[in-house]
Amino acid sequence: MICLSRQLTWLLLTSVFLSSCTNVDLLQHSSEPVPHQAAARLAANGQIVNIQTGKTYTDLQQAFNELPATFDQDYELQLSGTLLSPSATLRNKKMGSFSLALRGVDGQAVLDANEKESAVVFNGTGPANIRNIILENLVITNYSQTSGNTAGVRFFTVKGQSLLKNVRFTGGYVAMRATVNCEDITLEDVQMEGIRFGGPRFGQAANDVGNVVFRRLKTSLDQSESNLSGSDNVCQLKGFKSLLIEDCTFDGATKTIVDLYEMSNVTIRRNTFIRSGSNNLYGTALQLLPASGSACRNITIEDNLFDNPKATAIYLRAADYKINNNTFIEGGTSRPLVSLEASSGTIELVNNIYYGTSNTNPIINLYQVNATSFVSDYNLFYKPSGSGRLFIKGSNGKTDLSSSSLAQLQSKGLDRNSLQAQPLFNLGSDPVRPPYMLAPNSPGRNAGDRNRAGTNDLTGKSTEDDRPDMGAYDYDSF
Template identity: 75%
Template sequence: MHFSFRQLAWLAVASGVLYGCSQSALQLSTDIQPKSEANLRTASTGTILNVQTGKTYTDLQTAFNELPATFTQSYELQLSGTFITKSVTLRSKNMGSFSLALRGVDGQAVLDAGQSESAVVFNGTSPANIRNITLENLVITNYSLTSGNTAGVRFFTIKGQNLLKNVRFTGGYVAMRATVQCEDITLEDVQMEGIRYGGPRFGQAPDDVGNVVLRRLKTSLDQSPQNLAGVDNVCQLKGFKSLLIEDCEFDGATKTIVDLYEMSNITIRRNKFIRSGSNNLYGIGIQLLPASGSTCRNVVIENNLFDNPLGTAIYLRGADVKINNNTFIEGGTTRPLISLEASSGNIELVNNIYLGKSSTNPIINLYQVNAQSFVSNNNLYFKPAGNNRNLIKGANNGKDLTSTTLAQLQSKGLDRDGLQAQPLFIGSTDPGRPAYMLTAGSPGRNAADATRCPAMDLANQPITVAPPDMGAYDYDSF
């Protein structure tokens, strides 16, 4: 029988073995691996200051309980050190228009769930009125490794404007869940490291969550061999009023990185999607599925890098979508890079770079597509020679668009200003520039449609020289 390091550590503590580690090591600094350190904590070592009352606590649940039943002012709890939280819950409070902030003040305070269900839960279920929650400068760690119904942080029926900023989730099953008619949620500068299953997981039904922003979110799921079977979708999101995902980096998902259901008004821009589908050829970078019989409207996917997906980079069903200025680097799969299914709105594919590595799968696959308009132009295609190396496969409104060459695409009214050539990326030749930026001599340089190009490239640099480059990066912006 083989034990993980986590199991061995618990066995050692249970048998009375003492570990020689200093108190400072228990503060979970940014260079400490949570899987080995979190289990050594047996008691809280931190302090909590209620800024408004001046009272101090050593227990977060007590600090919650002593907040007034009805808020008439905003409260801030300043946390310093490490706390064993074991599903500390805030509920039965009427906060009106007021707010509650939990802020770490000594770098990053640690909320350690002690391997119980969740580290902290905010439950605004009727008749409570909990709103405007801020979590900032915190580490959320050591929560349940086995239950997808729990999470490091849980929101139930939380109203108003809610923010997680500079929060690091480590060593658990699902990082964050928000369900049952929550309102606006922003995650900014949040890290999810070594998560076994995924997160955030927001929403269960249409209009279950309000406006959601994921900004500079960085994820790296647990890719160890013993956990590959358990690793799943990074983000599972359903039923929002609107969604913005920008400047994020998603690394390592066995299945799907961003899994979206039953929503419109989506913007996904300037993100890096790395290694989706690492243990499953049906893994997807971005998946969007509508409610039965409906269409997902106003979907924009631009300036993203899809780096070596082993499955499909983008799978959309029933979507009205613009997919512009993205760079796709195929990971050697038998699946198409983009799959569009049952779409009846408008489809726009402009200024993209598609680098295929296999000669046996199409770059773009269309299935039962009846788009009102289908625009594909100023794209750069490359596939190795061989049978069935379709650039596009399928039909729109009964018109067969299947093409293996740029000339065939152009004969069908597509990619009049497109290219079929090696993109010529910089790679490692210029360490001052991103590897997937085009070289100065690439055929994709200054070949994009400027009218459809965003103002910033993937490196957050203004695009000021016209015409811009194809793909996610612009050479002249550096």
């Protein structure tokens, strides 16, 4: 215990020293990829303390190797400063129901992969039992920028409930991969900045990953001219038991932002999607596709802002879903804002704002849709007038719903309480309020359906008033 106390005291003094170091502070606060030379100079400053044993390390792989073969308690490795970590791998450990935490203790400790494949790998294949991994207060940087099979952090067959919290990925190809029968994973307050190819790549087959949560995730691709042609989807996710994406900001995909495959029980709420499809007209902000011969079911998409300069906001093949309380902004494209294909069951489109800037493409495109119940109401439509303008194009079963005006929609039994008008957004007239919140004189103010309004709007404010606004923001709740 005396030894442990001395070690912790020494660590505290070291942390205080490091916090005053200009180079370390630069590493912790810069959003640019960390140069290899700077990381090498600072590597000696890094320190790891095994809280359970009191032993200190400067090498993460050695700290992993000296963990017991069979865990009989939770373990925590406290990291400070900058540590070179070229693919440090935890394997061949039987963790039972216990956890392993890697925590930065001086803000965000830096794991620098030294331009190798990954910074850290958790591999539970074979006889191992890797589970319940916690990564907190870390920067993962300087990993491979050339190989599509690499990532800053990699999970193989990691069981239990894992958590990444306050982790920043920068300077690499893919931020994180989780494959081969992993279980539950939560990402909270995670940033993925300047990633060359994309953010998380989770799952390879149906039921490959358990229950996944993305909360307050902020992610963007490298938008430099040299990388635009090679960039791709921000998030590629496949085969979960359930997925919750909430309060996230996705910015800068040259193709698709969130690409989902073969999953049901999906909730996507209070997120902002910006600049999808900037190099590809066929990109989307949010895409969900089933396996051949099956259907994705129980999908909720609510209280989101889709601000897309070129791409479709939502492309969906599913059954039984709700798309409510969203704001869709079109920047000029030949693609529909919302595309529903091969969909069935109950379909609900309520309290949305559809703002189009072109009269040559439909707002909503229906293709092979056969819904037992198709509900569209309390929406605000705007499209410039013109011979090619369509609010909805296509059919539900044998019923043609194609309409170029609200009057035509209403003649076909849809949108009895909807509006056709300019939304009149705030757009900076009130700097305290978000740009796409409705202005006080907007016709969409207090015109939504209370029964289908979310509990909170996109800002997180409660929408418990009896007359909610259409779209993702509620003016009176702000």
